[in-house]
Amino acid sequence: MTSNAEVIVVGAGPVGLLLACELAVAGVRVTVLERRAETVPQSRALTMHGRTLEMLALRGVAGRFLARGMPIPSGHFAGLPTRLDFSACDSTYPFTLFIPQSVTEQLLEAWAGELGVDLRRGATVEATGQDEDGVWVGGTQAGSPFRLAARYLVGADGARSLVRRQAGIAFDGLAATKTAMLGDVRLHTPPPGRAISLGNSAGGMMVVPLGGELYRVIVVDAQEIDVPVEVPVTLEGLSAATRRVAGEDFGMHSPEWLSRFSNQTCLAQSYRKGRIFLAGDAAHIHLPAGGQGMNVGMQDAMNLGWKLAGVLRGRADASLLDSYEGERHPVGAALYRNTLAQSALMMDSFDPAGQALRATLSDLMKGPELNATLAHDLSGFGIRYPAALLSGAPEGDGCARWIGRRLPDWPLQHADGTASSLYEHLASGRWLVLQVDGEVQGHYQPALDGAWVNVVTALVPGRAAELDGVAALVVRPDGYVDHAVPLRSSVTSGNPCPAQAVT
Incomplete structure (x- = not known):
């Protein structure tokens, strides 16, 4: 198994695919290695934020995603009743786009194919390494060993990133202390308006339509909050939790996917070690609150992609690559803080004091200034980089x-x-x-x-x-x-x- 790639990307989720496309737009030869033989039908992420749409528009492909998604003009912070109003954001896309992650991956993979990206599925990476001249990756595909070499390696291989672990990059943070349940189920009697978000002393819940009779039900159940993430979710357990929080289970049946997720929150100590870089969940994981994870990861990919391309094409000094961590690690740190804050509000607020805190913050969010600040933070529109990259930039x-x-x-x-x-x-x-x-x-x-x-x-x-x-x-x-x-x-x-x- 050979490759003439200049960059190897491990992981073909939205982050790895977008990075590959960004490199290929600039003519960089890139190979993407993905252990899954097929795409995953379930969608952890359902939200594409406006800044991510802007990035896709920068390369002329946003229309593909808009055609498959549904714009929603508001968002949420910690599931509080007062919604975030994205109309305050100066953008062509002042909304979130409801689009399943599976569709996002399909569209990115199709674009990658048009650009000539070398995508290899069923390729399990088992070892990585680097020296001052390049990187190498070894593993197996279809039972046969392979070893590939390139100039740079990017780990977009998720929370358990092998690339991160073999590079010796620490993944600091907080272990899981609380969990919630998720189910893609069918409902005989869906809530009015087909969607609902509520919170009370029994917990919190969201119901989101996925199409037809299929709905995503997410439940934070005060009675089940300490159940370990490894414990399987059953339809009966999800139904009981929904009844405790909402008073009914909306006639849920025929589940397509049941899962449990936690508030584990970690941030890579660095985003780079030599010629090896991290992006997306390989660099940061958190409670999936506000639909930020995939979007921040895709924004990592854009930031790194054009910089790698400039260096590989001899148009920029290699020192430009230092700015990737300098710009994106603070974004990861801000994500760490805001998702921890949301975790406290969503998963540790069932007593009277917690309910009072939620009500107070929800009232404060009715003020346009705070609402706009949070809307800019969650959407990515509020990101601003602190320094010019070019030497000799005007000052003052x-x-x-x-x-x-x-x-x-x-x-x-x-x-x-x-x-x-x-x-x-x-x-x-x-x-x-x-x-x-x-x-x-x-x-x-x-x-x-x-x-x-x-x-x-x-x-x-x-x-x-x-x-x-x-x-x-x-x-x-x-x-x-x-x-x-x-x-x-x-x-x-x-x-x-x-x-x-x-x-």
Whole structure:
């Protein structure tokens, strides 16, 4: 079994597949190894957040997912009654997309096939290693041993990641202390509106329609909260728990999937060791609250993918790869905190004090500021990276407000009367210099290989005040601003952003 891959990805879930696609868009040869011979029909994740849709839109494929999912304008924090309102988010996608993980994987696998990704199912990885020149992976497929070599290895192989363990990366955190039950079942008498979310002194419950008579029922039962995660769930047990919390079981029958999950919360001590990287559940696991796990993992994949591609194509120094952990580990730490907070509110709040805390926080969430903050946090829209990646980026308060900022898919107006959108110019995986004032044209070159940059001159309708004093924005391949370039006039008038002003 041979491979000419430059990158080997272990794991063909949404994270591994998206990473492979991001690499392949840039022409990187990638092999994905997946131990499962077939895709898993059950879907742990049902939610795609707006920032993940933006990432897919950056590469021109969001429409495939929108066609198969259902937009939902609100979300939840810890199952509290007050919903999160995503309309406060500046995005083309101010909603969550209800889409089963199985469908997400199907669509990503199809895209990977179009891009020529080498996906090998039934390939069990048993050993990994690295030296200063590359990595190797050994294992078996169809009873035969294999050994593959590449420049880099990425573990997207889940919570029990063999890649992480063999790299010697610690997985620090908290062991499971509470569990909940999940069942994909059919209901004879579904709740009004076909969906329900409630919490009380007996526990908490959500019912979500999956199509036809099939529903997902998730129950946090105060009487069963200490049952170990390894104990199988039965239909009778799920029904009894549902009756305790909701007063009825909605006539549940014919289960397709029954499972138990815990509040175990862990974060990899590092996301990189030499030429080996971690992404998704291999790097962070937590209570599945707010639909964040898959989405944060896919965002890990995007962040790492374009950086690996730039280094492998000789367009960036290898030091760029240091920024993957620098940018994404803090996101994992924030995920660790917010899911622990939700765990306390959902799984340790059955006494009067806990119920009072839930009611108080739910009331506070009716205030637009807190609601918007939590909506931005859970959706990924609120992520902002702290530093410019390019050397020589302009400094000063006037420019600092743009550094690391996520851009929505702005409509652009060109001098010849044509229109386009911002994301169209990022679909190739290159950087973008968006020149928003004519005087900048041809006068500013960022510290980048010219073959890795698209340059576009356009007005941004409705954003004139926001862009006052800006000649250009230098936008990373993942849609975040690296830095802004000020107009000469804004420098002479006292704008505190003088370095490398356009003349």
